[in-house]
Amino acid sequence: MDISNQTRITVLCLAMLLVCGLALTALAQGSQSSQKIKILIVYHSRGGHTAEMAKAVAEGARKNPQAEISVKPVAEVKCAELLATDALVVGSPVYWSNMAGEVKTFFDRFSTECGVLPPTFQMRDKIGAAFVTGGETSSGKEIALMTIVAAMLGNRMIVISEGQALGAAATTGEGKAPVTEKELDEARRLGERVAQITATLKRGKKN
Ligand SMILES: Cc1cc2nc3c(=O)[nH]c(=O)nc-3n(C[C@H](O)[C@H](O)[C@H](O)COP(=O)(O)O)c2cc1C
Numbered sequence: 749m750d751i752s753n754q755t756r757i758t759v760l761c762l763a764m765l766l767v768c769g770l771a772l773t774a775l776a777q778g779s780q781s782s783q784k785i786k787i788l789i790v791y792h793s794r795g796g797h798t799a800e801m802a803k804a805v806a807e808g809a810r811k812n813p814q815a816e817i818s819v820k821p822v823a824e825v826k827c828a829e830l831l832a833t834d835a836l837v838v839g840s841p842v843y844w845s846n847m848a849g850e851v852k853t854f855f856d857r858f859s860t861e862c863g864v865l866p867p868t869f870q871m872r873d874k875i876g877a878a879f880v881t882g883g884e885t886s887s888g889k890e891i892a893l894m895t896i897v898a899a900m901l902g903n904r905m906i907v908i909s910e911g912q913a914l915g916a917a918a919t920t921g922e923g924k925a926p927v928t929e930k931e932l933d934e935a936r937r938l939g940e941r942v943a944q945i946t947a948t949l950k951r952g953k954k955n
Pocket residue numbers: 792793794795796797798799841842843844845846881882883884885886887888889920921922923924
């Protein structure tokens with residue numbers, strides 16, 4: 749074989765290696781960016797305000813094409829979906845400066861029924877976030893947010909916020925004032941951030 753043929757074959761081999769390398773990188777990047785993330789948004793709502801905020805959180809999360817979103821009242825959540833989710837967002841009306849009893853019952857129920865108690869901590873490292881609605885400007889919204897977040901931290905979840913400092917919040921007057929566009933937008937931003945951080949964390953876990 750003369751020198752020019754050898755050179756041609758070497759160049760061809762190198763080109764094939766380069767193409768294979770590029771294809772593998774593209775494949776790896778593609779499978780990472782198309783990896784689905786599950787986001788479970790749960791709430792209690794009698795008058796519809798907290799449910800409306802839940803929908804806005806879902807709208808924000810839906811901006812992320814990787815997100816598979818489920819929105820439902822706390823009473824309807826099953827252990828299987830709770831344990832399968834990558835992120836849990838919990839919404840409550842403020843009742844007596846705290847989360848509603850229904851939401852507390854949800855946390856208590858999943859602790860016992862779903863076997864997430866120590867030492868297993870099956871909710872560990874899932875993303876958690878909270879939102880609330882309250883009648884008054886300053887009658888317990890932050891306490892309600894903190895009690896939700898505290899329950900998540902007890903479960904060893906990774907808590908994040910957006911909207912306001914501790915999560916998204918709306919003031920509903922005596923339960924009759926509509927949730928404002930600004931408050932809904934804050935809820936959307938919470939959902940968007942939950943999706944973004946959840947996707948980043950899941951990608952990191954794969955590597
Ligand atoms: C039993 C009860 C207790 C409440 N306690 C408070 C309170 O302590 N602070 C507050 O800001 N709003 C309080 N509210 C008002 C609700 O938090 C508010 O109307 C909320 O937006 C209702 O949400 P929903 O429309 O999703 O049911 C209370 C309402 C009820 C029914």
